[in-house]
Amino acid sequence: MTRKPSTFFITTPIYYVNDRPHVGHAYTTIAADVIARFHRANGEHVRFLTGTDEHGAKIAESAEKAGKTPKKFVDEKAEEFKGIWKSLDISYDTFSRTTSPRHREAVSIFLQKLYDQGDIYRGEYVGLYCVGCEKFLTEKELVDGLCPDHKREPQVLKEQNYFFRFTKYLPKVAAAIESGDLVIEPQERRNEVLALIEQGLEDFSVSRESVKWGIPIPWDKKHVCYVWVEALQNYISDIGYGVDPEMFRTWWPADVHLMAKEILKFHALFWPALLIAAGERPPQKIFAHGFFTINNQKMSKTIGNVIRPEAMVKTFGADATRYLLLSQFPFGQDGNIDEKRMREKYHADLSNNIGNLVSRTSQMIEKFLNGSVRPLKHAWEKDVETVREKLQRMDLYGALAGVMKLATLGNQFIDTEKPWIQAKSGAGVDRTLGKLVTLMVDVGKLLTPFMPSIGERMIQQFQSSTIIKSDPLFPRL
Known part of the structure; x- marks a missing residue:
């Protein structure tokens, strides 16, 4: 079935629920909502996806500190995000949760396909792992031996993992970017992605053995899917991948994946490679907007300058909050919110x-x-x-x-x-x-x-x- 030309599928990243929603989440989601509303007004059949990323070691750790089970913890956090989006008049069509049965099923089908065709293999990984980032870091990325974002020493982990043959498919990703089949905007983000390809990249891990709060790998229940790998698959699990071919072909490929530039590498390189390996097209466009400071300082709980969306709505109202966030600096660039x-x-x-x-x-x-x-x-x-x-x-x-x-x-x-x-x-x-x-x-x-x-x-x-x-x-x- 060919895709209907009048459809428009836009996504935000699904937000990690270890913390409360902040103005950065709101900025991305409001921007996506504006784009979705514009296309609806043009008569297009729009699907606007947002949601929550609910697995991983950091979630389990946060739930334990809160004295709750991981499931109860993520259920409450998901409702908190929904409440914030309601207060900001966000018109999402679907709220994707990675703990949902349909997501679990789609992830299992997707990974099993790659494993059966030989694109996932078992190997040993030794590396420096930051629980806060939910990823491995290199020595070059550390500052005085600490994670630059979380200011703590990463764990030295040695474990058996399953790896995806990323390097096998990287040339096809590069070709899609060069040909325009995969558009990356703004232009400087595209340049950054191509520079990463030139530097050389390695196969990456798709599983964790030491983490329990996650989706089990279908052929080896001792392993769970690496949190960011399965989180990416929410974009296709939500539209029926593996269970509803007609729905999937109606909406895929996505017209726009919208996100902040910090997760560009995952979306512009790793995700397209996984899709191509599975025989699917990459998204049509990835738009990675910039970072912003608050009153010319990095947003930080320590500094105390974190802006909560609900506080802005209380002061300005929902509509004015939406305007004020998007009118501060050009969309796509870094800027400051004063x-x-x-x-x-x-x-x-x-x-x-x-x-x-x-x-x-x-x-x-x-x-x-x-x-x-x-x-x-x-x-x-x-x-x-x-x-x-x-x-x-x-x-x-x-x-x-x-x-x-x-x-x-x-x-x-x-x-x-x-x-x-x-x-x-x-x-x-x-x-x-x-x-x-x-x-x-x-x-x-x-x-x-x-x-x-x-x-x-x-x-x-x-x-x-x-x-x-x-x-x-x-x-x-």
Whole structure:
């Protein structure tokens, strides 16, 4: 069965549940939600996947510290993530959990296939393992003998593992990247991946013998699947891999895997190689956005600058939080989130620009035309189309800047045309406000992927048969 051209499958990474959701998780998920909403508005059949990664030594350790079984621990964490996404108006279609029966079944089918065809073999691995990272580190990656991220000495592990013949399939991954069958964006991320290939890579382990909280390897129950290997497979277990061929062919390959750049290597090299070995196509596009600091410092519990999404929603509301996170710096690049600047942008961009334009326009329509105006074509259709094009290219920062430009142009148009003077003479006020009402609907439609409630509210207000001034869209903080 060939894939339907009107489908669009986008994923976030599934988030590791050893800790609470933070603003980094929210940034990625909001971005994916904006893209999903845009494609739905274009009439495409969208599947937006997010979820939680729930196995591994670190989870078992965290559960033990909390005095809970691993299953109870991950169940509670999954619900916490769902609650945060609800508060941010995230419109995911499916919430994937790696402890689900369908995921376990798909992983077993996938690995057994690779094992049966000789692409997984048994070997001994000796290495430095960081429980915090859930991965092996090289001596070069250590700083003063410690993991650079978790500031603790890795364990020296020697164990029998099963390995995937990664080097056998790496040339095919490289060819897919070079040909454009596998698109990696932004361009600098693509360059990084190609540089890794040039440096040379080795076969990697797909199992752990010393870890108990995981999915057993089907041919050797003493081993469980390496946590990040089985986590990657959530993208296909969710759409019926191994059990529902029609569903799988409808949605695979994914249109976009969206993530932060720290897990790019796993998604852009290891995952495509596993898929190619299994006879499947790699995802069509991998987009790895950058890192960001908080007030010019790395986000850290020790420093105390971790921003929780629920705190932002409480201060700004869901829609404004979505806008403020995505409007700080260009999507795909590294940047900084400044809490003071967020407040400034809330007032400047939202209250004073968009909010003021909506208030002025609706008030004048109500006052001068008794709330009734015929929509007219405005002069900024090219600017509207530019925003749509930026959304199509996933230039979220540029698209938001374009919406702000349209709001600025609308306010300038009011100042230039002076409808309050036109109303006195009776000449031109209906044309001026007719153009503005069309602009308001266009701005509302462009904002809807970013700020669903605000965008829809604008559309309904300015498509109403009677337009009246409403409460402020963005109240003063």
